[in-house]
Amino acid sequence: MKWLPELTGPADLQALGPEALREVAAEIRETIVATVARNGGHLGASLGAVELTLGLHTVFHSPSDRILWDTGHQAYGHKLLTGRYAAFGTLRQPGGLSGFLKRRESPHDQWEAGHAGTSLSAALGMARARDLRGESHDVVAVIGDGALIAGMALEALNDIGQSRTRLIVVLNDNAMSISNNVGAVPRYLARLRTGSTYLRLREDVRWIIERVPLIGKTMAHTVQRVKDGLKQMVLPGMLFEELGLTYLGPVDGHNLAAVQAVLRQARQVPGPVLCHVVTVKGKGYGPTEEKPEASHSWGGPFDPSTGQLLPRKPGHPTYTRIFADALIAAAERDPCVVGLTAAMAGGTGIDRFAERFPDRAFDVGMAEQHAVTLAAGLALSGLRPVVAIYSTFLQRAYDQILHDVAHQGLPVVFALDRAGLVGDDGATHQGAFDLAYLRHIPGMGLIVPRDETELPRALATALARTDGPTAFRYPRGEGGGAPLPEHPEPLPWGRGEVLVRDGQDCLLLAVGPLCREAVAAAASLAAAGVHVTVVDARFVKPLDLELILPLARACGAVVTAEEHSAQGGFGSAVLEALAAAGLALPVRVLGLPDRFIDQGKRERILAELGLDAAGLDAAVRQLRASLASLARP
Numbered sequence: 001m002k003w004l005p006e007l008t009g010p011a012d013l014q015a016l017g018p019e020a021l022r023e024v025a026a027e028i029r030e031t032i033v034a035t036v037a038r039n040g041g042h043l044g045a046s047l048g049a050v051e052l053t054l055g056l057h058t059v060f061h062s063p064s065d066r067i068l069w070d071t072g073h074q075a076y077g078h079k080l081l082t083g084r085y086a087a088f089g090t091l092r093q094p095g096g097l098s099g100f101l102k103r104r105e106s107p108h109d110q111w112e113a114g115h116a117g118t119s120l121s122a123a124l125g126m127a128r129a130r131d132l133r134g135e136s137h138d139v140v141a142v143i144g145d146g147a148l149i150a151g152m153a154l155e156a157l158n159d160i161g162q163s164r165t166r167l168i169v170v171l172n173d174n175a176m177s178i179s180n181n182v183g184a185v186p187r188y189l190a191r192l193r194t195g196s197t198y199l200r201l202r203e204d205v206r207w208i209i210e211r212v213p214l215i216g217k218t219m220a221h222t223v224q225r226v227k228d229g230l231k232q233m234v235l236p237g238m239l240f241e242e243l244g245l246t247y248l249g250p251v252d253g254h255n256l257a258a259v260q261a262v263l264r265q266a267r268q269v270p271g272p273v274l275c276h277v278v279t280v281k282g283k284g285y286g287p288t289e290e291k292p293e294a295s296h297s298w299g300g301p302f303d304p305s306t307g308q309l310l311p312r313k314p315g316h317p318t319y320t321r322i323f324a325d326a327l328i329a330a331a332e333r334d335p336c337v338v339g340l341t342a343a344m345a346g347g348t349g350i351d352r353f354a355e356r357f358p359d360r361a362f363d364v365g366m367a368e369q370h371a372v373t374l375a376a377g378l379a380l381s382g383l384r385p386v387v388a389i390y391s392t393f394l395q396r397a398y399d400q401i402l403h404d405v406a407h408q409g410l411p412v413v414f415a416l417d418r419a420g421l422v423g424d425d426g427a428t429h430q431g432a433f434d435l436a437y438l439r440h441i442p443g444m445g446l447i448v449p450r451d452e453t454e455l456p457r458a459l460a461t462a463l464a465r466t467d468g469p470t471a472f473r474y475p476r477g478e479g480g481g482a483p484l485p486e487h488p489e490p491l492p493w494g495r496g497e498v499l500v501r502d503g504q505d506c507l508l509l510a511v512g513p514l515c516r517e518a519v520a521a522a523a524s525l526a527a528a529g530v531h532v533t534v535v536d537a538r539f540v541k542p543l544d545l546e547l548i549l550p551l552a553r554a555c556g557a558v559v560t561a562e563e564h565s566a567q568g569g570f571g572s573a574v575l576e577a578l579a580a581a582g583l584a585l586p587v588r589v590l591g592l593p594d595r596f597i598d599q600g601k602r603e604r605i606l607a608e609l610g611l612d613a614a615g616l617d618a619a620v621r622q623l624r625a626s627l628a629s630l631a632r633p
């Protein structure tokens, strides 16, 4: 490494000529590949944005000019150019650099995200603030073609187009979201990328006009109309132009000089401008160039020299896989079952479903809100939509769930993948809030399968219900190897299950994978002479009050455990139920604390937060100790 270790910040790039910048680009790619090979991460997007990143940091003056990266997963190059080369080895590691942008990490990180489609709104806010404050810096939002179709991004474009504010949108168009981008806007962008037709026609028209010696007014007018008509048909970027943004491009996003030229041009435009930069996902690294569809994240530690994934211990099937197989089986039985995803076909297993039932799978792109209301329409027309969206991304579709689905009592099924702690992606991706944002919605059913056996049963339960929506949540990755049911029977609606009936010193109520911790805690407590009852509530809504209330009364003390925010989740539901029943019992609610949780290994975070077996054991003992001290005269 010749350049990267020496760079103190983007200003140093100003002194480098084209050859040196080419070397910097190669070093960025090498560093990204080597680091992601060890730590995992978003490989393809950052490799594809290397020249674009260099262009931005040589034309603009960050941090006085504001550069906002949509989502932030493509900004590893930006990290390397903004003083984080030395720390880059800690990418996505506990306590290390985030896989996304973090304002606390660098003054060059102007906008934090993780969820896509937010950059344009934020950039417009910054541009308007600049104007009101009489400042003059540039504001640049870099957004991918996948993120551009998010509802928010389109809402922002609408506002940007009418604002006349000076704002630069850089469309980083690699024709891919995680897999190939879907929909009409990507199709339009594809036409722009190959839009040579208009350029040729434009030249032909100009040639003809220049050769007509005297054009009367009518003739000129006619020519103008023909040109306008022609423009409407094929002018690159006409859609953006019509919306009020000046369209520049398309340019080759791997030709640094071309990128710099278009960005310089953009700086001169007095109003909003969109630079269409065409890039290749995974550019500059053989394995990802060959398989761009797999390049988003390369699936685990790999050998950087070959791209080969390192052998892994054969494990258990993932929850995602189990869900997908169960969905396929359900769809074999019921022709009304359809599957929906929002740009996460691979992540949610809907890709497997789509292979089996291509006509019954809908990938709407990164448009979670649309996915939910689309499901409402499908349900109203007699189909059984199963919406598979990560817990964190479904946050955005809250009102669609409440207003479009639940309010009409529609039997839409929500499969919430990546519920709980997700590990390396960190704070923006933790599935920590779904029970809270769903629990109070009237008519919503909420199931938390505790293991692989229960997941297909949760799906069967949700599909068996016809009078309202049901959601079930399951974790990222592999389970503990519980057997899969051959014919998954629906769970009895609203019924929990006693897992340990050892004694009545305390009632330990758990949901989801923490049931295993609760059972282990019961064993260690028993060994110490404390005898508890452990219940898997299974349903957060409706709660099994017939089971829980008498046991709570008999035990006289309750500890609840969930891998979810302690506020508003399962424990809160139990507290409310106890209060409503007039049971004034001591209760400890164990869950994720009232703060955002950064990246880290799940097991370690659970242990740190007291949510492993040892933590549950300690909580029961503490509760009993405080009761004993209260009882003392």
Ligand SMILES: Cc1ncc(C[n+]2csc(CCOP(=O)(O)OP(=O)(O)O)c2C)c(N)n1
Pocket: 045, 071, 073, 074, 114, 115, 116, 143, 144, 145, 146, 147, 148, 172, 174, 176, 177, 178, 281, 342, 343, 344, 366, 368, 393, 396
């Ligand atoms: C709201 C939301 N849904 C889903 C995701 C998961 N996700 C992360 S990046 C990505 C694809 C982004 O595509 P694009 O914006 O074109 O950027 P590229 O990776 O192609 O550079 C997806 C679907 C997300 N981050 N946010």
